[in-house]
Amino acid sequence: MGEEPLDPIPSFELPSTRPGAAWKRRRHDEEMEERTEQGWDTPINRRRFLDLARKLGAGAAASAWLYPAFLASCGRTALSRSGRPGFDVEGGAGGSAAINIGVISIYSGVGAFVGKLVDHGGDLAREQINRHGLPGANAFTPEGFPRFDVYQAQTAGGILGGKKINLIKRDDNLSAQVAVSAVQEMITRYDIKGLIFAGLYDDIYACKKLVQQFNIPSIAAYGDLYSVGQLWPKTDYRQLFQMFPPDSWGIELSLQEYAIRDRGYRRFAYLGDNTAVGAQGKRLIGETLAREGMDLSGAEQYNVGDVDMSAQLTRLRGTKSQVLLVWGIAGDTAHALENLKRLDAVYVDRPNALRASPWRPQIIGFEGGAAERTFAILAGDAARTGTMSYWYLGGLGYIPQFRAGVDAFKKRFGVAPTGGENNPADAVFLFAKAFEEAKGTEPARVINALETMKGMNFSSITPHSFTKDRHISIEKDDMVGITLERGKAARTSPPYELGTEFREFLAPGYIGPTQFTRFNMEGLLRKHPKLFGDIMLKGGYGTQCTKRPDPKSPYGFRLTNECKIH
Amino acid sequence: MARLLQSVITGLTNGGVYVLIALAFSIIYMTTRTINFAQGEILMVGSFIYFGTAVTLGLPWPVALIMAAAGAMVTGLVVYLLALAPLGKFDPNTNIGWILTTLAMSLMLVEGFRIVVGEDQHRVPTPFRSVFGRTTILDIEPKQYVVLIVGVGLALGLEILHDRTQLGRALRATAHDKATASLLGINTTAMVLYSFGLAGVLAGIGGWLLGPLIFVSSNMGTLIGLKSFVAAVVGGIGSTRGALVGGLTIGVVEQLARAYGAGEWAEAAVFVALILILVLRPTGILGEALIEKV
Structure with missing residues (x-):
């Protein structure tokens, strides 16, 4: 018996003369396999390449067109995003009429909140200076507090005859080596005339050679070299000035x-x-x-x-x-x-x-941890009243004299400042003022201007100033304790009252750090008699536990350490 | 002894998340022989969806969980469609373009979220604050135990699913020999999509579990993804049981390094464990050598 003849293959199982897309795809896959075996992993002919390129081009064009719409739908603009760290220039005033200042900070990862503080403070200062120029003498009260209405009425924006300031922001990615590369780029590509350190401490050490080689005036808005004796005149790092406590x-x-x-x-x-x-x-x-x-x-x-x-x-x-x-x-x-x-x-x-x-x-x-509001928010109820830290008498937005500044901040960013934004803002201001006083950006003259400049209250209550032999802008007597308060006074015996700011300024239930001055009162009164004595102490701002009547004291009471919480 | 016990239990609870993501790695590896390096970022997407729905919109947590899992599943499928499907049919052993495309998806997800959502970290409350009136058992919170229970439960569930159901057999057939499985009538493309979708769901659940333990942020998934990959390799990639064993092993090793060594060496210990295990057992603890006909 011979083999039975095979059934004919039904026509619908044979490839048609005009093969469909699926069949083409299968052919293509088979071709790829064959070419792979032959050592060709990219079996693409000219026609296919042109077809692909056309599609990619159309896709790219569509993306570019849709990008602003996408961002706008997220409540942002293409312009505001173009200046993200690592991409472009923040300021929108490029060209020869602009002066570039580099900013190195932490914009990603666990320290991203630092970059946000820097963005908020630095951008607001830059925008104000570019729009209104430096505050004139009449933009301050006789006590030295800013008069925002007068400043905002100034129309001559920019410095050195109308030049705008640009901030070149870069992320250190929590790596000093990344910071060095970023600063190299800032110098070679953007010709920065000043540099603000607001990231890791290590960045300031790592960039020292570079800063010295190109003689870049630099301000550590965040970062501490003073404590380890690495600040001028103890070392040869004369370009560096420190604002950080x-x-x-x-x-x-x-x-x-x-x-x-x-x-x-x-x-x-x-x-x-x-x-x-x-x-x-x-x-x-x-x-x-x-x-x-x-x-x-x-x-x-x-x-x-x-x-x-x-x-x-x-x-x-x-x-x-x-x-x-x-x-x-x-x-x-x-x-x-x-x-x-x-x-x-x-x-x-x-x-x-x-x-x-x-x-x-x-x-x-x-101070960059427990003194931050971000910490209190993230830690939730694990962050207890009485958690202690320190800072300096800086941006007290809640006292009446600075509220217009806080309002401007809220209007610009849609959120209230969380504390610490004043340092990058003042760093931008110090550079602007130094350029103005140096009548240009020549490094030696700018450094000299920073060393001889009179302090002003731009965004801090403590006017930052340096001298030729003191490259730190604050003094020991400016230091304050910081303690965490959770919106209502913890029950203690004897009881204490929350600072006035919790009643007058902050939202009900506000949780965050506030000043705690009991153990540095003498120094603060010595350095800031009007601000600390007449405004803060008398007005009941900050944590004042426990208050005991005392007719002999200048304000009729004294603070004791009877409080069990802080 | 108490310290050892506590370290082991803490390690097991930490390992729960590694189990979930290692499972995701393994399931994808089974069907495509590739590693989806964006898996950690899909977890991040799940976490953000949970945060958005549960915290920002105030929806009940089970609804938010379903949305997180669904969103992560869609993200997983999108990753497949954008990173692997365009490569067509390829041999992952010789054509390693998939490494770059999945890594690219990982970076795009991190940067995309960073640009759109911002760099902030966000606190996510846990639905499991206490159990039997206690907020901690052996100094470990209920939310940590939940991670372990869910991780192990899902691993066992998937093991049963893949071992005893038609779907599981189809998946294993696809993993074993895609061409033959296709000839046998199995829709291998559907199997691949299933694996990416399921891996996405696992990552979404992982994001839900992890949110209350670490803060939700755009870069939260990177290290978790890397450690989970290590867990999958240590356990034997492509094996459900291997993912379970690998994830828990990595969690415990990491915690023991913290407890008995210096705290900053915990992460290094994970990779030392990887090297040691691969030297002693190249296919991982439960992995089997892949024999291919030539």
Whole structure:
């Protein structure tokens, strides 16, 4: 028996003379496989290439056309986005008539809130100066407070006869090496005439050679070289000026004056990040404790961006420390406190912290961490009233004299300032004023102008100024404690009242840091008798616990340390 | 001993998210022999959708979870359609363009969210604040246990699904030999789409779980994605059980490094574990050597 004949293949299973798209695709796939076997991975002929290029071109054109619409739908404009860090120039006034100032900050990752502060403060200052010029003498009250209405009525914008200021913003990506590359680009491509450091501390060290080589006047709006003796005239870094309150002063204030002398704590533990912030903080804390004959009971480290710190905190719990010093930026500090909450170790009050069992240490944090409102928002209820930090008497937006500035800020950005925006704003202002006084941008003359300039209250209450042998713009007497308040006074005996700003200015239930001046009152009264004495102290601004009547005191009361919370 | 126990439990709870994303890596690998390097970013998309619906719009969390999973699934499919489908039929061993295209999708998602949503971190409340009136058990919060329970539960569920159902058999057939599976009537394209969609859903659930543990931000998925990839490789990529074992192993190794070493070495420990395991067992803990006919 022979084999049965095969059934004929139905015609619909054969490829038609005009093959469909699916069949073409299959052919194409087969071709690709064949070509791959032959070592050709891109089997594309001229016709196909032209076809693809046409489609890509049309796609790109459509994208470019749709991009502004897309951004507009998100509530932004193409112009505002074109100046994002890493892409372009912020200012919209390019060309030879513009003066470029570089800004290096943290625009991404866990430290992105820093970049936002810099954007807000720096942009507002730039816009105001480009529109209204530098404030004239009549734009200040006799006490030195700004008169915004007078300033905003000025019509001669820009500096040096109408030149506009551009900010060239770049992200350091939490890497000093990235910062160096960015500064190189700013110098070679944008010919920056000034540089604002507002990112990692490490950036300022890493860029030193570059800044010196090109003699770029630089201001550390955020970043501390003073505490480690790296500021002019102790080193040859004459180009660098610092506005940031030094960690050494802050640690002296919050650890020595507050924790040890005011609160009576004796056991301290440290948890810090793996950047220069953490390393510098740990060293300065160790030195401060050594001066008091003490030592850290325990010290742990985490990587920036770490979420789980429970192991480190579990080890620190064993030290029975009364204070936990957390040295890192806002997001990490928030994570640390959330971990602390998991260990049921959140701060309650001083008596509990002193007992140390169960472990409920008071938290003292780095100024870029625990003094930030971002920290309070992210940490939620793990951030307790009485969390301590430090800053300087800077942008007190809530006092009546500065409210017009806050209103302008809200109008521009749609949100209220969270604190710290004044530093980048003042850095832009200082450069603008220095260019004006130097009658140009020649580096030596600009540096000289910065060293001899009289301080003005542009966006800070403390007028920033330098001298030839002092490249830090503030003084020790400007320092204030910062404490966290949660919108209503914690119940204590004796009770304390929230600062006036919580009643008059801030939204009900506002949670965030505020000034805490009890242990630096003398210095503040010496340096700012009108502002601190007559406005803040008398007006009840900031945390004033606990207030006791005292006819002998200048304002009829004195502040005591009876308060159990802070 | 208590410290060891607590570290192991914390590590297991942390590992829950790695399990989910490692599962996503494995499922995609099964059908396409490629790694979707945008998987961590799909998790980020899920987290943002959950944040937007639960926090900004105030919708109930189960609704927000469904929307997060659905949104992440769509993102997963879009990643496939934009990053892999245009490459046509290719041998992933010789044509490695997919590495670049999936990495490109990862970067585009991060940058896109950064530009549109902003760089801020956002706090997401957890629906699981206490269990039996307790806010912590062994110093670990209920929301962390939920991660472990969901991670392990989904891994076991998928194992059963893929082991005992027609769909699972079709998937395994596609993974084993795509051409033959196609000849047997299995719609292999549908299987690939299914794997990308399912991986997206897993990432969306991961985003929902992770949001309350770490803050939601545009770059939250990058490191999680990388560690989960390590977990998938350690466990044996392409294996559901491997993803489970790998994810939990990485979580525990990381936590033990924190507990018994220095805190800053925890991440390095993960990669040291990867190298050690690959040296000792190149196919991963539960991986099997792939034998191909030539």
